[in-house]
Amino acid sequence: MTLEAHVTQGPLTTESGAPLADNQNSETAGAGGPVLVQDQALLEKLAHFNRERIPERIVHARGAGAYGTFTLTRDVSQWTRAKFLSEVGKETETFLRFSTVAGNLGSADAVRDPRGFALKFYTEEGNYDLVGNNTPVFFIKDAIKFPDFIHTQKRDPYTGSQEADNVWDFWGLSPESTHQVTWLFSDRGIPATLRHMNGYGSHTFQWNNEAGEVFWVKYHFKTDQGIKNLTTEEAVQVSGLDPDSHQRDLRESIERGDFPSWTVQVQIMPAAEAATYRFNPFDLTKVWPHADYPPIEIGKLELNRNPENIFAEVEQSIFSPAHFVPGIGPSPDKMLQGRLFAYGDAHRYRVGINADHLPVNRPHATEARTNSRDGYLYDGRHKGTKNYEPNSFGGPFQSDRPLWQPTPVTGVTGNTEAPVHAEDNDFVQAGNLYRLLSEDEKSRLIENLAGFISKVSRDDIAERAVNNFRQADGDFGKRLESAVQALRG
Numbered sequence: 006m007t008l009e010a011h012v013t014q015g016p017l018t019t020e021s022g023a024p025l026a027d028n029q030n031s032e033t034a035g036a037g038g039p040v041l042v043q044d045q046a047l048l049e050k051l052a053h054f055n056r057e058r059i060p061e062r063i064v065h066a067r068g069a070g071a072y073g074t075f076t077l078t079r080d081v082s083q084w085t086r087a088k089f090l091s092e093v094g095k096e097t098e099t100f101l102r103f104s105t106v107a108g109n110l111g112s113a114d115a116v117r118d119p120r121g122f123a124l125k126f127y128t129e130e131g132n133y134d135l136v137g138n139n140t141p142v143f144f145i146k147d148a149i150k151f152p153d154f155i156h157t158q159k160r161d162p163y164t165g166s167q168e169a170d171n172v173w174d175f176w177g178l179s180p181e182s183t184h185q186v187t188w189l190f191s192d193r194g195i196p197a198t199l200r201h202m203n204g205y206g207s208h209t210f211q212w213n214n215e216a217g218e219v220f221w222v223k224y225h226f227k228t229d230q231g232i233k234n235l236t237t238e239e240a241v242q243v244s245g246l247d248p249d250s251h252q253r254d255l256r257e258s259i260e261r262g263d264f265p266s267w268t269v270q271v272q273i274m275p276a277a278e279a280a281t282y283r284f285n286p287f288d289l290t291k292v293w294p295h296a297d298y299p300p301i302e303i304g305k306l307e308l309n310r311n312p313e314n315i316f317a318e319v320e321q322s323i324f325s326p327a328h329f330v331p332g333i334g335p336s337p338d339k340m341l342q343g344r345l346f347a348y349g350d351a352h353r354y355r356v357g358i359n360a361d362h363l364p365v366n367r368p369h370a371t372e373a374r375t376n377s378r379d380g381y382l383y384d385g386r387h388k389g390t391k392n393y394e395p396n397s398f399g400g401p402f403q404s405d406r407p408l409w410q411p412t413p414v415t416g417v418t419g420n421t422e423a424p425v426h427a428e429d430n431d432f433v434q435a436g437n438l439y440r441l442l443s444e445d446e447k448s449r450l451i452e453n454l455a456g457f458i459s460k461v462s463r464d465d466i467a468e469r470a471v472n473n474f475r476q477a478d479g480d481f482g483k484r485l486e487s488a489v490q491a492l493r494g
């Protein structure tokens with residue numbers, strides 16, 4: 006893309022299209038006199054400028070995006086009837102937005118933080134959004150804890166800064182975070198670029214086939230560029246020298262035709278196995294070990310086109326895990342259930358009720374046919390058509406077939422924990438991760454953790470944090486305790 010292609014020819018105008026005579030001097034009462042209210046071109050320009058920002062996302066504010074293509078390479082019709090997954094070789098247009106989680110819109114890219122990996126498939130049956138991350142697990146397993154968790158990551162209401170006390174107090178008191186925190190402070194916590202990291206759907210989702218059979222599925226996007234990370238010291242350098250390093254790298258690699266790609270894999274669990282699996286398969290703090298459910302390669306994702314306008318296409322892009330298509334649906338994962346509501350709600354507040362109509366958000370391979378009308382910035386797309394159903398004027402009608410299959414439920418309502426499985430445990434998988442690291446990786450993990458834990462103001466907060474890692478692996482706990490003690494004195 007060249008910028009020249011976007012230069013509009015002809016004279017400057019006001020917003021209403023009238024020619025603008027002077028864009029250097031305001032209209033005044035006499036030379037050097039006060040500015041006149043009748044200079045509406047000036048007032049309109051200042052008023053528009055004041056409104057150029059919309060609320061940034063409360064999480065995942067800092068992002069970069071690109072369009073691409075998903076190509077199916079394996080027949081998966083035995084598990085899902087989704088049309089975009091129906092035929093080997095089929096291509097679907099996509100838009101992928103990468104992000105950090107905690108930082109504000111203008112924050113640096115090369116920081117220790119999970120990365121959002123939000124993927125929109127523009128399918129012929131509507132948009133399918135897979136709002137993933139570059140990590141297969143998460144800090145908590147119930148959405149009711151999410152606002153508290155994010156408050157600890159963001160700025161403290163008194164100091165205005167992120168506080169080690171808040172972060173480690175919350176993690177120490179939430180042992181289910183141990184697996185994700187181990188991952189975050191390992192080398193993969195600071196990817197070198199957005200191209201050199203994996204993506205994961207993280208949640209468990211439902212796939213259902215033509216026969217109505219149900220399967221639980223997890224998605225993995227393995228980078229074809231190879232995993233590359235920055236050490237803490239390298240990241241400090243990069244952040245200082247080029248805060249936009251990741252955004253720039255992604256744009257430039259696509260501009261030079263070096264299109265990044267990911268090999269797409271799924272893990273499939275037949276529905277009947279969920280109840281008796283050794284741990285809760287809908288717990289977002291756990292992976293499904295590959296030995297239990299081997300990853301199956303199903304496709305290729307390539308990014309090959311940059312957005313032309315960051316605000317219109319990246320800032321105003323909206324993703325919701327509730328955007329499913331026929332053959333795909335939610336699981337009872339409690340974090341996912343909360344996100345099904347929270348994402349749409351965030352975008353209605355942030356971008357507005359007609360956000361779905363924007364070019365980046367609307368379906369590209371089909372059209373949305375609803376009876377919703379009006380609201381802020383409604384573009385009149387439905388013209389004079391009837392806005393109710395049923396009607397006898399040829400309006401759209403219901404399909405009678407749900408996108409996903411019903412799943413059985415038991416018990417009574419209440420604020421209860423999920424049914425207990427034989428090996429539900431907050432520490433085993435954190436320990437498995439620690440034990441698969443090389444000696445060098447272990448040393449860096451411990452150094453990274455100790456550097457941050459040692460900043461807390463109270464011994465009990467540090468001790469509780471270390472104790473969680475001790476339960477994951479004895480050696481891990483012992484080495485971390487000595488490292489923290491050495492730094493705290």
Ligand code: NDP
Nearest residue numbers: 141191193203292293294295296434435437438441442446
């Ligand atoms: P496996 O040995 O079968 O899987 C190992 C997984 O660990 C691979 O997916 C690999 O990802 C990933 N891995 C390898 N090195 C690192 C590293 N330095 N940092 C982070 N991840 C790494 O064992 P399990 O399936 O039982 O998993 C063991 C642990 O691996 C888990 O507890 C989890 O922490 C982590 N893991 C597991 C995943 C899964 O879906 N099972 C996915 C990612 C991590 P890659 O192929 O990309 O190198």
